[in-house]
Amino acid sequence: MKVLIALTYYRPHVSGLTIYVERLARALVARGHSVTVLTSQYDRQLALREALDGVTVVRAPVALRVSKGVIMPTIGALAQQLVPAHDVVSLHLPQLDAAGIGLRGRLFHKPVVVTYHSDLILPPSLVNWAAQTVSDLANDLTAAVSDRLIAYTDDFARHSRYLSKYLPKVTVIPPPVEMPVPDPAVVAAFRQQHRLDGSGPVIGLAVRLAAEKGVEYLLGALPALLAQYPDLRVLHAGPREAIGEAAYLHKLDQLIAPFSERYTFLGTLNPAQMAVFFSACAVHVLPSINNTETFGLVQIEAALCGTPTVASALPGVRMPTQMTGMGRTAPPKDSQALGEAILDVLAHRADYVKPRAPIAELFAPATTAARYEEIFTGLLRAKSKG
Numbered sequence: 001m002k003v004l005i006a007l008t009y010y011r012p013h014v015s016g017l018t019i020y021v022e023r024l025a026r027a028l029v030a031r032g033h034s035v036t037v038l039t040s041q042y043d044r045q046l047a048l049r050e051a052l053d054g055v056t057v058v059r060a061p062v063a064l065r066v067s068k069g070v071i072m073p074t075i076g077a078l079a080q081q082l083v084p085a086h087d088v089v090s091l092h093l094p095q096l097d098a099a100g101i102g103l104r105g106r107l108f109h110k111p112v113v114v115t116y117h118s119d120l121i122l123p124p125s126l127v128n129w130a131a132q133t134v135s136d137l138a139n140d141l142t143a144a145v146s147d148r149l150i151a152y153t154d155d156f157a158r159h160s161r162y163l164s165k166y167l168p169k170v171t172v173i174p175p176p177v178e179m180p181v182p183d184p185a186v187v188a189a190f191r192q193q194h195r196l197d198g199s200g201p202v203i204g205l206a207v208r209l210a211a212e213k214g215v216e217y218l219l220g221a222l223p224a225l226l227a228q229y230p231d232l233r234v235l236h237a238g239p240r241e242a243i244g245e246a247a248y249l250h251k252l253d254q255l256i257a258p259f260s261e262r263y264t265f266l267g268t269l270n271p272a273q274m275a276v277f278f279s280a281c282a283v284h285v286l287p288s289i290n291n292t293e294t295f296g297l298v299q300i301e302a303a304l305c306g307t308p309t310v311a312s313a314l315p316g317v318r319m320p321t322q323m324t325g326m327g328r329t330a331p332p333k334d335s336q337a338l339g340e341a342i343l344d345v346l347a348h349r350a351d352y353v354k355p356r357a358p359i360a361e362l363f364a365p366a367t368t369a370a371r372y373e374e375i376f377t378g379l380l381r382a383k384s385k386g
Contacts, residue, residue, distance in 0.1 A: 027369035156316030200231025204281030220335030
């Protein structure tokens with residue numbers, strides 16, 4: 001089967017969406033399928049066409065940026081070439097260009113499957129209001145030409161202002177998550193490198209610096225946490241520079257300054273390094289504030305390393321701790337409640353640590369790819385009969 005996947009950003013860009021698609025694409029290749037990813041050349045240093053882990057990546061040049069989005073004048077022409085050459089089209093929203101690609105899928109009688117990763121919520125401004133309006137219209141058109149919509153959880157689908165309008169088309173597939181088992185000796189070396197002597201618990205934060213991640217609410221909880229654990233440390237893994245987030249980065253730098261001795265920024269880590277990072281943490285925190293976060297793959301990554309999570313009680317985001325039993329949730333934008341939940345997990349950590357094997361099986365990329373394959377095959381069969 002030849003699968004065309006389209007999304008705005010792909011590797012080496014780092015986000016939950018790009019990691020999801022990368023894992024899905026590689027798993028489909030491992031199952032014997034041919035996969036092409038159509039995406040943006042968001043960095044001019046990136047090749048317009050290359051092979052990554054058996055996946056063909058085709059990038060459209062970027063002419064203009066609008067907030068976190070990009071304008072790619074040639075993506076329509078590329079889609080016109082690629083859609084007829086593939087058996088199915090897999091679109092990943094939010095993506096402004098998805099409607100045009102999906103319409104081509106419909107015109108060429110190709111099954112169109114849309115995976116909805118998050119609601120698009122842009123900062124207030126006239127330009128962003130226009131971008132939001134256009135994006136919403138494009139999303140509705142994409143749903144109209146799609147054969148199936150994929151959601152991470154039923155919880156998010158029913159609460160999403162987008163997916164809730166199209167529930168008869170929605171199928172739930174747990175996202176693909178993989179995490180290597182770290183070598184205890186490497187974890188010990190990591191702890192020594194960062195002077196983690198065990199005198200205080202380590203809180204892990206694994207997010208890019210974007211406003212929707214709510215890092216300031218963890219910072220707001222730190223005084224209460226430090227009152228109980230004076231030697232507590234925060235380790236932050238993730239890219240420091242996020243597209244369109246310069247103002248938020250400046251704000252956070254000012255908030256972090258009073259805790260500089262307790263807060264260590266590690267930057268972007270590869271999967272093996274992330275496994276070591278999670279294993280060194282007593283608890284992982286995901287303080288997201290809105291529906292741009294729909295699940296939080298990092299919660300499962302942490303669980304696979306034996307680390308419980310405290311996450312915001314948002315639709316979808318509140319599900320991983322329920323599915324794994326590894327952690328608890330707190331109301332979003334509430335530093336006091338977040339701090340109390342963290343203290344509870346630290347005090348009763350053994351109760352929140354569960355066996356790895358069932359979690360790994362449920363979220364294995366091969367499991368996710370098999371579900372997509374089942375949907376693709378069923379739609380192809382239905383179209384051949386129709």
